[in-house]
Amino acid sequence: MEAKRKLIFVCSGSDCKKAGIKSLKKELKQAMKEGELKGQCKMITTKCMDFCKSAPVMIVGNHICKKATKTKVLEQIKKP
Numbered sequence: 001m002e003a004k005r006k007l008i009f010v011c012s013g014s015d016c017k018k019a020g021i022k023s024l025k026k027e028l029k030q031a032m033k034e035g036e037l038k039g040q041c042k043m044i045t046t047k048c049m050d051f052c053k054s055a056p057v058m059i060v061g062n063h064i065c066k067k068a069t070k071t072k073v074l075e076q077i078k079k080p
């Protein structure tokens with residue numbers, strides 16, 4: 001049976017773009033394709049989530065990842 005994949009909601013608002021969310025998204029996509037995240041999550045792009053002061057913002061599972069970094073996102077994905 002396939003393991004349950006976590007959802008990652010990625011903000012596409014202007015503040016998050018300015019804060020570098022595109023390169024973070026690219027790094028995560030790479031990890032999802034061939035690295036440590038293979039088969040573990042699915043990424044969904046959203047509009048602004050109203051946490052702009054904490055950009056870049058991603059929601060991983062049910063956790064709001066403010067000032068998101070690859071390390072923070074990986075920690076959340078690996079949590080049971």
Ligand code: FES
Binds near residue numbers: 013014016048052
């Ligand atoms: S621009 Fe990303 S939370 Fe508003």
